[in-house]
Amino acid sequence: MEQHETISIRINGQHRRVPKGISIADLALELGLEPTRVAVERNLEIVPRSTLDEVRVEDGDDYEIVTFVGGG
Amino acid sequence: MALDERPDDGDWQVAGRSFTSRLIVGTGKYKDFAQNAAAVAASGAEIVTVAVRRVNISDPKQPMLMDFIDPAKITYLPNTAGCFTAEEAIRTLRLAREAGGWTLVKLEVLGEARTLYPDMVETLRATEILAKEGFEPMVYCADDPIAAKRLEEAGAVAIMPLGAPIGSGLGLQNEVMIRIMVEQSKVPVLVDAGVGTASDASVAMELGCDGVLMNTAIAEAKDPVMMARAMKLAVESGRLAYRAGRMGKRRYADPSSPLAGLI
Numbered sequence: 144m145e146q147h148e149t150i151s152i153r154i155n156g157q158h159r160r161v162p163k164g165i166s167i168a169d170l171a172l173e174l175g176l177e178p179t180r181v182a183v184e185r186n187l188e189i190v191p192r193s194t195l196d197e198v199r200v201e202d203g204d205d206y207e208i209v210t211f212v213g214g215g
Numbered sequence: 216m217a218l219d220e221r222p223d224d225g226d227w228q229v230a231g232r233s234f235t236s237r238l239i240v241g242t243g244k245y246k247d248f249a250q251n252a253a254a255v256a257a258s259g260a261e262i263v264t265v266a267v268r269r270v271n272i273s274d275p276k277q278p279m280l281m282d283f284i285d286p287a288k289i290t291y292l293p294n295t296a297g298c299f300t301a302e303e304a305i306r307t308l309r310l311a312r313e314a315g316g317w318t319l320v321k322l323e324v325l326g327e328a329r330t331l332y333p334d335m336v337e338t339l340r341a342t343e344i345l346a347k348e349g350f351e352p353m354v355y356c357a358d359d360p361i362a363a364k365r366l367e368e369a370g371a372v373a374i375m376p377l378g379a380p381i382g383s384g385l386g387l388q389n390e391v392m393i394r395i396m397v398e399q400s401k402v403p404v405l406v407d408a409g410v411g412t413a414s415d416a417s418v419a420m421e422l423g424c425d426g427v428l429m430n431t432a433i434a435e436a437k438d439p440v441m442m443a444r445a446m447k448l449a450v451e452s453g454r455l456a457y458r459a460g461r462m463g464k465r466r467y468a469d470p471s472s473p474l475a476g477l478i
Contacts, residue, residue, distance in 0.1 A: 155269040175275035182267075182314035184306075189313050207269065209310050213251060213280050214266025214296055215241035215381070215430035 150202035161200060168195040171208070181210045227425050229403050230319055230351040230372040232290075236261045237420070238450045239292065239405065241430025245439065248283035254433055255284055258443035264294040264321055264428065267311045286315060292353070294321040299334070301341035308350060319372070320345070323355035331381040331408075335362045339369055346370025355407050358392040360399055367402055374400050375428065378419060379409025382431045386415035390422060397423040413442075413449035420453025421461070 149160040154174070161170060167190055171178045183190045184207040190198055226233045240260045245251035255263055263284060271277060293311030295304040301324060308320045324341055326334035335357055345352045346369060353373035354366050363374045376393055379385035387393060387409060397404045403425035410416050410429045419427045427450055436442035 154272055157272065174270075174272050176270055176272075180279065180281060180314070181270055182310040182312075184310060189309055192313060207310070208272070209267050210270045210314060211265040211280055211286075211291060211293065211311070212268045213242035213245065213248070214268075214294055215243045215264060 150200065152200060152202070152204045152206065154206045155208060163202075165200050166196050167198045167200060167206075170200055170206075171195070174208075176208065181208050183208050227403060229353065229425075232319065234261045234290075236447075236450075237426035237454060238416075238446055239264065239426060239428040240433060240443070240446075241294075241428070242266075242280060242284065243430050244434035248278055248280060250439060251280075251434075252283040254439045254443040255289065256443075257440045257447065258433065259447045260289070262290045262292050264292045264296075264430070266296055267293055267307050267314065290319070291315060291317065292319060292321050293317060295323050297325070298323070299325050299337075301337045301344065304337075304341045305344055305348075308345060308352075309348075312350070318349055319351045320353070321355065321375070322352040322371075333357050333377070335359065338362075339365055342366055342369040342371050353405070358389040358396070360392065360395045363396050363400060363404075367400060371402060373403045373405055373425075375405045375407035377408040378406045378415070379411075381408040383409060384411030384415075384432055384435075385409055386411050387418050387422075390418065393419070393424065394422045410446075413445040416446050416449040417453035417456070420450055421457050423457050426450070 148163040150163050151160055167183055168178050178195055186205050226235050236259045238258055238260050239262045240255055240258050241264045242251055295307045298304040298307055304322055304324050322341055324334050324337040326332050333356055342352055342354055351372045353375055354371040355375045356362055358376045376396055378387035405426040405428055406419040406424050407428040410432045416427050433439050433443050
């Protein structure tokens with residue numbers, strides 16, 4: 144087994160490899176995002192903000208990470 | 216809401232929240248966030264509409280709307296602009312609720328890209344589902360009093376008919392229908408879309424609307440900040456004129472000076 148095993152996931156339509164076992168909150172931080180400013184959908188289901196620290200990223204997960212932008 | 220049903224004429228209420236400004240402004244199409252923030256300040260708006268979009272994961276450090284317009288001071292009203300089905304709109308608003316915790320949202324479900332006219336079948340379906348999930352949807356809709364009644368029954372907390380196509384700046388094309396909707400509604404009615412200049416906003420308010428929502432009319436003005444102030448004054452003066460009650464119209468002249476005592 145490799146020392147830093149990675150898994151393959153998709154974020155906003157883009158493929159990424161991330162370390163195995165990280166939480167979604169860690170994933171957001173690794174992406175340079177402020178977890179309190181985004182909403183996360185994992186495999187089409189919303190991940191409540193209060194659980195972002197607990198939920199682990201799994202191989203093959205599909206994420207949508209959104210925030211508020213200017214609009215009419 | 217009909218005039219005689221309104222408790223007072225200072226603040227207005229939507230879904231139990233009280234606001235002083237009757238102008239809601241969008242946050243799209245501005246040159247930059249600084250200009251957008253200055254326009255919001257000049258407009259006096261207490262509510263801004265915002266869109267929900269994917270974060271830019273390739274460049275996460277670029278400036279964000281929340282850095283310029285503070286959601287703690289200005290109410291963010293998440294909008295479903297760009298959604299063409301009830302499912303897309305509901306998914307967007309569920310995410311919006313998670314991103315900020317808001318239940319007060321603006322629903323719009325569009326029928327086609329060319330006119331951006333609302334699809335009222337999908338809009339009504341989305342309103343029912345959202346209301347059951349605890350959302351308080353303010354709903355963009357056609358200038359259709361019957362559809363508006365259905366929306367109200369389904370749980371819409373505000374009725375928001377278009378005055379003209381989104382982004383067209385044509386001014387209100389449907390004053391008669393908007394007035395009927397104002398008279399019959401028990402929830403606030405706000406004109407959403409179609410305003411081009413200050414007098415258009417006044418027309419909407421003189422019809423008795425509770426407020427006006429606009430984006431392009433300010434963002435695409437040559438001086439957006441000055442136009443924002445013009446819109447603030449137009450909404451206020453239109454509201455005052457509505458409350459004051461305009462004079463009746465006559466077909467011919469009626470002199471303002473007395474006829475008696477002419478030399």
